[in-house]
Amino acid sequence: EDQVTQSPEALRLQEGESSSLNCSYTVSGLRGLFWYRQDPGKGPEFLFTLYSAGEEKEKERLKATLTKKESFLHITAPKPEDSATYLCAVQDHNTDKLIFGTGTRLQVFP
Amino acid sequence: EPEVTQTPSHQVTQMGQEVILRCVPISNHLYFYWYRQILGQKVEFLVSFYNNEISEKSEIFDDQFSVERPDGSNFTLKIRSTKLEDSAMYFCASTEGEVPRNYGYTFGSGTRLTVV
Numbered sequence: 556e557d558q559v560t561q562s563p564e565a566l567r568l569q570e571g572e573s574s575s576l577n578c579s580y581t582v583s584g585l586r587g588l589f590w591y592r593q594d595p596g597k598g599p600e601f602l603f604t605l606y607s608a609g610e611e612k613e614k615e616r617l618k619a620t621l622t623k624k625e626s627f628l629h630i631t632a633p634k635p636e637d638s639a640t641y642l643c644a645v646q647d648h649n650t651d652k653l654i655f656g657t658g659t660r661l662q663v664f665p
Numbered sequence: 666e667p668e669v670t671q672t673p674s675h676q677v678t679q680m681g682q683e684v685i686l687r688c689v690p691i692s693n694h695l696y697f698y699w700y701r702q703i704l705g706q707k708v709e710f711l712v713s714f715y716n717n718e719i720s721e722k723s724e725i726f727d728d729q730f731s732v733e734r735p736d737g738s739n740f741t742l743k744i745r746s747t748k749l750e751d752s753a754m755y756f757c758a759s760t761e762g763e764v765p766r767n768y769g770y771t772f773g774s775g776t777r778l779t780v781v
Contacts, residue, residue: 589769598669598756598772599708642708651698651721652710653770 557582557647561656568633568663576628576659578643588626589653590619591642599642602628633663667691669773671757677779678747686742686776688757697740698758698770699732701725708756714740747780754778 558581568574580588587606591599603612605621612619616637618629628641640660644653670689678684690697699711712722714732731743740759744751754777758770 587769591769591772596754596775596777598671598774601769601771604769644708651696651713652723653700653708654710655708657707 557645557654559643559645559654559656561641561643561659563659564657565660566662568630568661570634570663570665571632573629573631573633575630576641576661578626578628578656579624580626580643580645581624582645582647582654584648586646586648586650588621589644589646590617590626590628591644593640593642593658602641630661633661635663635665637661638663667771669757669759669771671755671773671776673776674774675777675779677781680749680780681746684744684747684778686744686755686757686778688740688742688773689738690740690757690759691761691771692738694759694761694771696720696760696762697732697734698760699742700756700758700772701753702756702775703753711742744778747778749780752778752780 560579562577587604589604590602593599603619608623610621616631620627640658642658644655646653672687697714700708702708710723712726713720729745733741754775756775757773760770
């Protein structure tokens with residue numbers, strides 16, 4: 556059964572303090588792994604799609620990496636506006652659906 | 666940047682009533698989806714829709730649920746007889762292709778459905 560586990564559940568960082576969020580997954584065949592940002596009461600906002608092990612993508616202070624079992628979202632020198640819940644989702648090769656993790660709630664303090 | 670638009674943003678309904686949640690996907694997208702998120706829980710897949718028919722649905726999407734693309738721009742989710750446990754945030758999403766290459770799945774801001 557496809558599964559996604561995210562850790563930690565919550566993370567508090569000082570502004571400028573870099574860290575990483577983890578997404579471990581189990582699928583029979585990976586079609587894609589997706590990272591989203593979700594603000595309270597809002598829909599998921601697309602960040603990255605990764606398709607194969609070894610792939611990396613960057614956007615501003617965020618960098619996503621992928622192995623055969625997990626993905627990391629690295630946040631470099633975060634700012635308070637990076638505070639949000641970060642969601643990881645995977646799509647198996649034989650299905651339309653995304654399987655989401657429970658998310659990591661990030662708080663960045665000035 | 667193109668957006669997926671959902672209306673209403675919040676709907677309160679009595680148990681047993683029918684509700685219709687509306688979505689306007691991005692205009693050149695061909696694949697449409699509904700997801701829901703019960704407060705404090707994971708985002709869960711409900712249904713996917715392509716070429717005017719359901720392509721996949723989850724166990725949650727039982728006979729009380731239906732989807733429709735009544736015209737060239739709207740995509741709707743109908744819940745025939747709402748239950749208390751249907752209270753959740755409902756998200757519409759769309760993609761340009763079966764395997765989204767550039768922008769992933771674009772989600773709307775959601776409709777918060779409260780069943781009382």
